[in-house]
Amino acid sequence: MKVLDKAFEAMQNAYAPYSKYKVGSCVETKDGKFFIGANVENASYGLTNCAERNAIFAAYSNGYRKNQIKCIAIVSRGEKLVTPCGACRQVLSELLERDTEIILSNGKDTIITNIEDLMPLAFGADNL
Ligand SMILES: [Zn+2]
Numbered sequence: 001m002k003v004l005d006k007a008f009e010a011m012q013n014a015y016a017p018y019s020k021y022k023v024g025s026c027v028e029t030k031d032g033k034f035f036i037g038a039n040v041e042n043a044s045y046g047l048t049n050c051a052e053r054n055a056i057f058a059a060y061s062n063g064y065r066k067n068q069i070k071c072i073a074i075v076s077r078g079e080k081l082v083t084p085c086g087a088c089r090q091v092l093s094e095l096l097e098r099d100t101e102i103i104l105s106n107g108k109d110t111i112i113t114n115i116e117d118l119m120p121l122a123f124g125a126d127n128l
Pocket of ligand 1: 050051084085086087088089
């Protein structure tokens with residue numbers, strides 16, 4: 001799967017001097033474009049940005065919107081599968097369709113899920 005390969009490539013660009021936990025991500029659009037992201041940490045930890053947010057923000061920054069996104073891959077080399085943190089689930093719940101494929105892999109195991117499964121009953125624009 002090309003989107004997974006690109007996510008693992010992006011993982012090499014992670015800036016993770018504090019956690020040492022490198023994460024890569026890649027958004028694939030329905031018209032065949034790829035937007036990568038890696039986690040970028042900061043000494044002021046709260047300012048760290050996660051790989052999947054960087055990837056989805058890159059897609060949006062290039063003009064793509066949720067109905068044009070085919071899938072997003074999020075990868076690490078940890079023993080356990082990487083899953084999006086709470087902040088990223090909130091962001092993905094607004095910027096992806098509820099059933100868009102979210103592919104999680106650590107190189108050994110791979111699962112395909114979606115934000116409906118990862119964050120049911122999400123708070124969003126519909127609640128306002
Ligand atoms: Zn996150």
